[in-house]
Amino acid sequence: MRTKVDERRQWDRLMAMARIGAIPGDGVNRACLTDLDRQARRKLIAWAKNIGASVSVDGAANLWLRRDGSDRDATPVVTGSHMDTQPNGGRFDGIYGVIAGLEALAALHDAGVVTRRPIEVVAWTNEEGGRFAPGCMGSMSWSGFRRIEEFADVTDPDGVRFADALATHLGSESDLPRRPLGSQPHAYVEAHIEQGPMLEAEGLDIGVVTGIQGSRWFTVTLTGETAHAGTTPLALRRDAVQDMLRAITALNALMHDPKDVLRFTVGRIAVEPNTSNSVANRASFTIDFRHPDKEVLLARGDAVAGVVQAAVRDAGVTVRETFHALPVEFAPLVIDAVERAATEQSCKQMRLPSGAFHDAQFVVPVCPTGMIFVPCRKGISHNPAEYSEPGQLAAGTRVLTQTLVGLANG
Numbered sequence: 001m002r003t004k005v006d007e008r009r010q011w012d013r014l015m016a017m018a019r020i021g022a023i024p025g026d027g028v029n030r031a032c033l034t035d036l037d038r039q040a041r042r043k044l045i046a047w048a049k050n051i052g053a054s055v056s057v058d059g060a061a062n063l064w065l066r067r068d069g070s071d072r073d074a075t076p077v078v079t080g081s082h083m084d085t086q087p088n089g090g091r092f093d094g095i096y097g098v099i100a101g102l103e104a105l106a107a108l109h110d111a112g113v114v115t116r117r118p119i120e121v122v123a124w125t126n127e128e129g130g131r132f133a134p135g136c137m138g139s140m141s142w143s144g145f146r147r148i149e150e151f152a153d154v155t156d157p158d159g160v161r162f163a164d165a166l167a168t169h170l171g172s173e174s175d176l177p178r179r180p181l182g183s184q185p186h187a188y189v190e191a192h193i194e195q196g197p198m199l200e201a202e203g204l205d206i207g208v209v210t211g212i213q214g215s216r217w218f219t220v221t222l223t224g225e226t227a228h229a230g231t232t233p234l235a236l237r238r239d240a241v242q243d244m245l246r247a248i249t250a251l252n253a254l255m256h257d258p259k260d261v262l263r264f265t266v267g268r269i270a271v272e273p274n275t276s277n278s279v280a281n282r283a284s285f286t287i288d289f290r291h292p293d294k295e296v297l298l299a300r301g302d303a304v305a306g307v308v309q310a311a312v313r314d315a316g317v318t319v320r321e322t323f324h325a326l327p328v329e330f331a332p333l334v335i336d337a338v339e340r341a342a343t344e345q346s347c348k349q350m351r352l353p354s355g356a357f358h359d360a361q362f363v364v365p366v367c368p369t370g371m372i373f374v375p376c377r378k379g380i381s382h383n384p385a386e387y388s389e390p391g392q393l394a395a396g397t398r399v400l401t402q403t404l405v406g407l408a409n410g
């Protein structure tokens with residue numbers, strides 16, 4: 001390839017992004033649709049405009065950078081990822097795929113290479129679901145899997161409605177051309193850190209991702225009655241915390257998997273009034289349940305509500321499903337293109353599935369889709385200690401660039 005990925009430029013840009021929302025221990029807390037998110041997006045827009053890319057935004061605030069091809073009628077090849085982070089996130093999850101896409105465009109620009117198809121880089125809105133649950137709102141509404149209006153009344157921990165945060169945000173980007181929500185790319189390929197230990201353990205450079213396991217999220221809310229901790233006999237209580245424990249214990253039994261393939265997480269718990277000497281009148285908790293086998297995902301996920309109802313004793317209970325993504329398989333067109341590019345770049349590679357979900361999961365029904373993983377230290381992610389070396393990230397971007405060029409000339 002004539003193009004040359006600039007390892008230093010990419011690293012410096014990643015570190016510049018990491019300063020926006022930096023938290024102790026090298027982490028980042030940059031929630032979607034906040035002022036920090038807007039700052040990061042402005043930086044990206046400036047870098048894109050510097051290389052002549054055109055910038056636009058859609059109705060879900062997905063941000064698009066486009067480099068034209070020679071064929072005006074050709075559908076684009078799209079790459080990208082997300083710029084929001086977990087509340088206690090790292091410097092690479094998501095933003096790497098966006099900066100790698102930009103670096104691919106910059107490398108093509110520097111070398112004066114014109115592809116036949118346009119290449120677009122997208123920064124999807126709210127992949128993480130850390131501020132507004134669920135994640136992947138931007139890609140789900142772009143693909144038509146959900147309508148953006150369905151998320152209007154989701155609130156963040158401060159009670160801000162998603163619809164209001166989105167309107168404020170779009171107002172701040174009213175200088176950008178607005179493009180329709182939804183499009184029909186030729187192909188989509190997303191670069192991401194692996195977020196697991198396989199590539200590092202095997203001493204490899206590149207993961208050629210074959211698909212993504214399924215995920216289901218639920219929120220369980222228990223409503224009891226608050227009472228004095230010193231005077232109220234246990235027999236008279238409707239203690240929401242005790243029922244939450246019963247429910248979680250029953251769910252642990254439902255989700256038991258001797259093979260340790262199934263993933264079951266209770267990651268967020270809220271209790272009211274949350275004082276040590278009052279019985280809780282309200283408790284809620286989230287369930288993040290994942291499995292690569294659709295049958296298991298459907299059967300155990302469908303059993304959640306019944307198991308919770310049967311386990312609680314005194315409190316009222318509601319179980320709401322907030323996210324439902326079936327396992328997906330990526331397209332041979334993209335898998336093969338990534339594999340070929342990795343071989344041509346002399347990268348050591350393996351095929352592997354993704355345990356984490358990604359926006360790519362929702363692009364699958366729209367166009368041939370795939371992903372490229374790069375190793376990350378000890379597989380640590382969703383953690384400030386998340387780390388990949390500049391050279392590992394640059395190798396991933398070289399493979400991404402070559403994949404994009406291959407697909408864009410095809």
Ligand code: GLV
Binds near residue numbers: 135
């Ligand atoms: C994505 O952030 C995930 O939780 O898999």
Ligand code: MN
Binds near residue numbers: 082093094127192358
């Ligand atoms: Mn991510």
Ligand code: MN
Binds near residue numbers: 382
């Ligand atoms: Mn993540």
